[in-house]
């Protein structure tokens with residue numbers, strides 16, 4: 172990472188209220204390098220420019236900390252958080268760098284992405300990160316994972332009605348889904364609210380905000396689990412996407 176990249180990282184994190192230690196900056200530098208190496212070998216991320224990686228992966232990932240829904244309450248209560256559809260490790264890896272006390276389980280359906288996340292976490296010394304290959308539909312029905320995570324965080328994975336069905340089964344009553352999204356339409360929000368209710372969730376808050384430095388529009392959606400998820404959810408692999416609850420598949 173260039174000195175300009177490092178300055179941008181510090182500026183962006185500063186705007187989120189995070190002051191990075193020299194060790195954390197070094198971990199982000201390594202993450203940047205490994206991401207570029209990985210992207211050269213496989214289809215890992217569309218972002219290749221340093222500025223984009225710093226702002227749209229690293230800083231953007233940590234916007235899930237807004238409001239304290241994830242880490243503060245997560246640390247006080249249930250310490251395990253699942254990152255649903257982590258891809259190349261976002262938000263899990265930046266989150267693990269700034270919150271080493273959080274036990275993180277990044278999950279993705281694509282093995283080669285999960286292998287990358289596992290190798291990268293090991294290289295960065297992030298021993299609390301335990302990546303897992305699998306589909307949320309299957310893991311969410313597995314007693315080893317169902318209702319076993321205090322928080323589910325997810326960035327840029329699916330429309331809210333789909334996320335509700337995929338994420339809520341992992342939470343016990345009282346657990347929270349923290350969904351990082353771009354701008355959200357009233358229709359998606361309405362369908363998401365209905366879908367959440369169907370699987371035992373209640374919308375807590377919808378917070379529009381802008382990404383530091385770039386000013387890009389983002390939304391943080393928090394759903395609380397208020398009742399057990401009916402056993403039929405999540406439906407089998409592919410169905411939540413093909414036939415989303417209360418929502419038209421696109």
Ligand SMILES: C[S@@+](CC[C@H](N)C(=O)[O-])C[C@H]1O[C@@H](n2cnc3c(N)ncnc32)[C@H](O)[C@@H]1O
Nearest residue numbers: 256257258261279280281305306307326327328
């Ligand atoms: C657009 S990428 C986003 C990756 C990452 N969260 C980020 O923000 O860079 C969506 C990821 O979700 C994964 N995914 C989508 N549906 C999934 C499911 N049902 N179970 C597990 N992973 C899923 C895909 O394999 C893909 O890697």
